[in-house]
Amino acid sequence: MAERILMKGNEAIAEAAIRAGCRHYFGYPITPQTEIAAYMAKKMPKIGGVFLQAESEIASINMVYGASAAGMRVMTSSSSPGISLKTEGLSYIAGSDVPALVVNVQRGGPGLGGIQPSQSDYFQAVKGGGHGDYRMIVLAPASVQEMASLTIKGFDLADKYCMTSMILADGTIGQMMEPIVFEDEEPKTYEKPWALTGTECKRPHNIINSLYLKPDELEKKNFERYEKYKLVEENEPMWEEYMMEDAEICVVAFGIASRVAKNAVVAARNEGIKVGLIRPITLWPFPKEAISAAADKVKSFVSVELNMGQMIEDVRLYSQCKKPVALCNRTGGMIPSPDQVLESIHKAEKGEF
Amino acid sequence: MKTTQILIAGFGGQGILFSGKFLAYKGLMEDYQVSWLPSYGPEMRGGTANCNVIISESPVGSPIITTPDVLIAMNTPSLQKYVDTVVSGGQIYVDSSLIDVKVERKDVEAFYIPATQMAKDAGITTLANMIIVGHLLENHPELSFDGTADVVEKLVPPKKAALKELNIKALNMGKDYKN
Known part of the structure; x- marks a missing residue:
């Protein structure tokens, strides 16, 4: 068995993401999740990945949208007020049916609130947050080990269903250290025929878009998306x-x-x-x-x-x-x-x- | 099912979090379940710091300590704040060079170690925390003093290699101190 090591919850998320094959991280610092960004800043350049501190939360979520559209495993992380800023992007990502992993290490709210642990973004994560009919898979880790395992699971579910997985953690689990074991596992990969990878003049263009001006088309799209959500509800509950x-x-x-x-x-x-x-x-x-x-x-x-x-x-x-x-x-x-x-x-x- | 809950409290800069990390790693190496929870945020930036370490034979439930078995107090406000939370029969370690009040409770065991002065005299000013930890280990055979060098090896980054010997020196000073 692999060695038990001590790690902070936030660092466990970052390490697990890298092990899951994520090579693109876009974020903006905020307590109590900044260790995720710090870990990525240190590790990504050494493994040919991208760490980018964007000019804002809104920019970073849209970078996630873009990289995901190009078929990459990509993530961002923030804490409550930062997630509020990202919700516009979350809605666009949902409307475009592309995968993403988003981490919310919750702190007290509303408003700027405080920086101590909280679970007051349950409604935002589970019931919506952004506009429109959409859902996110919301995973709630209760240990440092789960910060890692649910991050890997989150990437897989996001790719499988082409939607956002959110890790809904809190300041305590993010900041605490516990023993953790990383098993040597190859990351799962998923075919992404919809991705914008260049046609090389061999296939029709792929278009990633959330704009449907004809109401009947938009309705059809929404009904289709909810068929997908139904599958998630049937197959993926964990407790x-x-x-x-x-x-x-x-x-x-x-x-x-x-x-x-x-x-x-x-x-x-x-x-x-x-x-x-x-x-x-x-x-x-x-x-x-x-x-x-x-x-x-x-x-x-x-x-x-x-x-x-x-x-x-x-x-x-x-x-x-x-x-x-x-x-x-x-x-x-x-x-x-x-x-x-x-x-x-x-x-x-x-x-x- | 034996569980030891250790609360370490003092000023930012006294190595509160590091000594907690040391104890958590020591517990890990002795095959216990452990958790380490720091205070974070503004209070860390020039105020009080504290750290919750749980070392247990069974999986750790809540990592938050409300009634510690062991309190390490590195300044007077910390002792005053937490002295009444320690369980009856618990232990309190006091840095007596910085704290001139005594523990008045009779149902706990108090250890007075002039750690800051000892560290200063030995030329290792910043390692008062590890002197106290050394003394604590001596009183906790389940954690065992053996293997402390391995833990230091794990925790001190290569860039600060010179600190390894000094940490071990501080731990030994604490071990040998007679209360």
Whole structure:
């Protein structure tokens, strides 16, 4: 087995991207994700890749759009306010059906907010952000190892479905170090017959575009795109279940919140409370099946989030409001303690909502 | 299931993050599960710094420490801020050349090491942090003092090779210090 090394979450994303065959990085610095850019700046020139610090977030996402149109594996990374700036490009990339990997190491918002960890961009990532009918695959790592594995997975899914994969991390997972193992694996490659690679006068021109002035054409395009999204929803949901077998209370949490929640689940189990955890790994497609199945057997849900309650809407939606859902949250860069989550579990057990 | 949660706190520039990194790597080399979480942002730019290190026999849940088993305090505000968060039966390491208050709690073990003065006298001014870490290792046989040179080798970049010997010297000074 390969050696266990210590690495920051942000660095793990960058190293994994390089191992996945990404040779084009465009970005603009912002705390708490700047280590990604720093790592790329150091490594890319040595392996014949491109690191480019653009003049702005908007420029960098459009460079991603261009490089992707040319068939390259390409990425950008930022943190919350920077992602807001990139949303125009995200919409264009979606409208053009080209792959991209975008990393959001979230910090507190809205506005410039703060620089401490947050999960308050759930709506932005999962429900839209940019204009128009579109979706992104949203992956939520909960460890440094997953920062790497989901980055590789994200590139593969983006290429497979010709759409954006977003890594929705947070300042804690980005900044922390944990042991990580990189297996020696050849990156997967995907045929890209649509790419702008030069016709050499041997084939018709490819055109990458998101402008459709005729409404019937645009409608057709949107319907087609949603057929693709349906496939993603059928095939790609990922989640982890922890102590759910006999659970009567189901805690739902992703990313850093899921780690705090896990401590609380262990503590509650030690008190004899039957509680388990569902950790969505893909936030879109949301693990509907898991939540729906849990709704039929548990008494209640507790949604643990670093925001004012965003994912809780999806927990209610996919549990079809069959059982009450409590919110346990902190926001603005604060993180709930395991004790706070335990208290919410106690309340849920007593039926206090 | 044994888990040790170590909180290291002091001023930016005292090597708070580095000593945490050292302990995390030492834990890794002893085949434990570890996590290292730094404070980041404006507080790092000329204010207080702290770092959370968890060394465990089982996978680490939350990397955020609210009740440390071990506190290393490198300045007075850090000691005052965190002294009451340490678990009963825990340990507190105090740089007594910079902190003149004592730990009043009777349910914790306090170690007073004049690390900054010792480092200054030995001509290794910036390595007070590693003197304390050396003393901590001596009290934590599960982490073992053996192999510290290998960890130093991993963490000190080739450009600063001269610092390797000095780090090892500081660790040994801490190990040999009698409280």
